[in-house]
Amino acid sequence: DSGVTQTPKHLITATGQRVTLRCSPRSGDLSVYWYQQSLDQGLQFLIQYYNGEERAKGNILERFSAQQFPDLHSELNLSSLELGDSALYFCASSTGTGESRRSSYNEQFFGPGTRLTVL
Amino acid sequence: GQSLEQPSEVTAVEGAIVQINCTYQTSGFYGLSWYQQHDGGAPTFLSYNALDGLEETGRFSSFLSRSDSYGYLLLQELQMKDSASYFCAVRGRGGSARQLTFGSGTQLTVLP
Numbered sequence: 001d002s003g004v005t006q007t008p009k010h011l012i013t014a015t016g017q018r019v020t021l022r023c024s025p026r027s028g029d030l031s032v033y034w035y036q037q038s039l040d041q042g043l044q045f046l047i048q049y050y051n052g053e054e055r056a057k058g059n060i061l062e063r064f065s066a067q068q069f070p071d072l073h074s075e076l077n078l079s080s081l082e083l084g085d086s087a088l089y090f091c092a093s094s095t096g097t098g099e100s101r102r103s104s105y106n107e108q109f110f111g112p113g114t115r116l117t118v119l
Numbered sequence: 120g121q122s123l124e125q126p127s128e129v130t131a132v133e134g135a136i137v138q139i140n141c142t143y144q145t146s147g148f149y150g151l152s153w154y155q156q157h158d159g160g161a162p163t164f165l166s167y168n169a170l171d172g173l174e175e176t177g178r179f180s181s182f183l184s185r186s187d188s189y190g191y192l193l194l195q196e197l198q199m200k201d202s203a204s205y206f207c208a209v210r211g212r213g214g215s216a217r218q219l220t221f222g223s224g225t226q227l228t229v230l231p
Contacts, residue, residue, distance in 0.1 A: 002161065033219070042206060043162065045219040056210075056217040090161060098210050098219070099149050101169035106152065106210070110161035 003027065004111035006091050012117045018079040021114045025072055025093030031055065032074040033098075033108060034066055035090040043090070049074055050097050081118045088113045121145040121211050123222035130228045131197055139192045139225045141207035148209040151183050151190045156224070157203045165192065165205075194227070202229045 003026035013019055025032050034046040045058035049068035060066075063081075068074045078085060090113045096105030123143045131137040141151065150169035154162040166174050168183035168190060180193040194201055204224040211217055 002163075042223040043208075043221040045221065048219070056219065058218045092162075099212075099217070101150065103167040103169070106150065106167050107164045108152075108154075108162075110163065112161055 002109040002111065004091060004093050004109050006089075006111035006114050008114060009112065010115050010117075012119065013081060014119055015081055015083060017081050017118075018077065019081065019116065021076040021078070021089055021091075021116075023074045023076070023091030023093075023111060025074070025091075026109050029093035029095055029109070030072065031094045031097060032068055032072070033092040033094070034060075034074070034076050035092065036087045037090060037113075038084075038087040041087075046076070048098070055097055078116070083118050086116055086118045088115050121148070121209055121218075121220040123207055123209065123220060125205075125207060125222040125225045127223070128226045128228070130230065132230045133197055133199060135197050136193065136195045137197060137227065139194075139205050139207075139227070141190045141192070141222055143188050143190070143207075143209055145188075145209055145211060145220075147212040149212060150210065151181070152208045152210075153179075153181055153192045154206045154208065154221075155203050156206065162206065197229050199229050199231065202227055 005024045030051045033048045036044045046060040048056040066076045092108040092110045153165040156162040166181040183190045208221040
């Protein structure tokens with residue numbers, strides 16, 4: 001158990017709908033990262049928040065948005081869903097920003113993921 | 120931008136040593152990380168190299184050479200449970216380059 005929690009575990013919805021994925025980081029971790037992993041694909045970095053502020057952005061679609069709240073939990077909002085958005089969505093957390101030479105500040109702890117199916 | 124290349128598949132037998140290579144193209148990065156992912160599971164952190172050289176953690180070692188734009192993960196005394204996908208990743212430096220990029224992953228199969 002990494003200490004990172006994600007809800008829900010599974011989500012089935014229809015095209016055009018909007019969903020919200022939730023993530024609670026490990027106690028004490030200030031960074032939250034979101035990733036998308038399609039079937040048999042690698043991890044695609046979406047976005048990172050550090051202590052409530054956006055820290056880094058990957059190839060996140062405009063239909064997707066995220067935020068980190070004062071209690072450090074994070075939500076990923078996916079709207080106008082398309083079939084191609086079906087994937088496993090992972091959240092991860094780390095102590096630091098990920099921009100350090102210290103391994104312990106960069107190590108990311110991943111949650112169990114949310115499997116999204118768009119029909 | 121950043122890109123990383125890894126072999127798609129590697130096969131080895133139990134007890135053997137295997138090396139998974141990662142070559143990268145990036146304008147600058149903080150360090151090279153390695154993650155393990157079993158089928159259907161979440162990735163787990165294995166190692167991080169900020170500086171050139173070898174980092175050892177038990178049966179796993181990781182190496183980085185910035186001058187060669189190259190790194191590798193070395194797995195010794197392979198066990199069946201090591202069958203998994205292995206990803207290398209870099210964190211770019213500065214501004215819009217500050218994103219994380221993962222390689223496409225290497226599927227390791229350990230045979231009895």
